[in-house]
Amino acid sequence: DENECKYRPCDVFAQCTNTLGSFTCTCYPGYEGDGFTCTDIDECQNPGSCGLNALCENTPGNYTCACPDGYGGNPYDGCADIDxxxxxxxxxxxxxxxxxxxxxxxxxxxxxxxxxxxxxxxxDECAPPPPGVKATPVCGRSAICDNLPGTFKCQCPPGFKGDPKIACQGFLKFFFFNNHFLLLLLNRKKIYI
CATH class of the missing domain: 2.10.25 (Laminin)
Structure with missing residues (x-):
């Protein structure tokens, strides 16, 4: 009996098996066909080739699975989100x-x-706006703005009362100095005699 396989009658992706007076061609795993013509099987077309969230890549006669960016684990079993x-x-x-x-x-x-x-x-919410830029003050009139990490605080200065987010009002103080009557207007920060 002559070995017909020595003439390589099968596809390059097939196994030739010599038999008595003949031969058979069988496509390799990952390929399909009659043995004389074998084509790659795209395993990625089969649902479940890879695990959940995994990416499937067809390769000649095989396939690979990989977890995408932001995921980890065994891609053949399933990929889980990485925190x-x-x-x-x-x-x-x-x-x-x-x-x-x-x-x-x-x-x-x-x-x-x-x-x-x-x-x-x-x-710095308390910082003045750049020149030429109009901005609404964060605190009310006559209030003091204190910048704090991530926020700010408005408060009335000593001698002033009111809601520091709206306005602080000074109040009158009367003084006698050497028999002279002094009036201090705190909200104007001026002294009148």
């Missing part, structure tokens, strides 16, 4: 980190500004 916020260093200094499905978001908290992936810095 980047728990790992630390996902966001910049002073930023708020929020985990999302497959990722995360960084934001500056109220009263802070900047690039949240780099650093958030306190906004």
């Amino acid at each position: 980047e916020c728990e790992l630390g260093n996902a966001c910049g200094t002073g930023s708020l980190c929020t985990n999302t499905d497959g990722g995360y978001k960084c934001a500056c908290p109220p009263g802070f500004s900047g690039d949240p992936k780099v650093a958030c810095v306190d906004v």
Whole structure:
């Protein structure tokens, strides 16, 4: 009996088996066809080739599974979301980190500004606006503004009363000095004799 397989009659992706007076061609695993013509099977077309949330990539005669960015685990069993916020260093200094499905978001908290992936810095709400820019004062008339981390506080100065977010009113004080009557108007910060 002659070995017909020595003439390589099968597809390059097939196994030739010599039989008595003949031969058979069988496609390799991962390929399909009659053995004379074998084509790659796209395993990624079969649901469940990879685990949940995994990415499937067809390769010649096979396939691979991988977890996408933001996910971890065994891709053949399933990929789970990674909480980047728990790992630390996902966001910049002073930023708020929020985990999302497959990722995360960084934001500056109220009263802070900047690039949240780099650093958030306190906004000085008490600072005067730049020249030429009109802005509504954060505190009322005659009030003192104290900048605090992430916020501010308005208060009336000593000798003034009222709601510091609306207006602080001075009150009159009368003094006798060397038999002279002095009137101090605190809200105008001037002394009248």
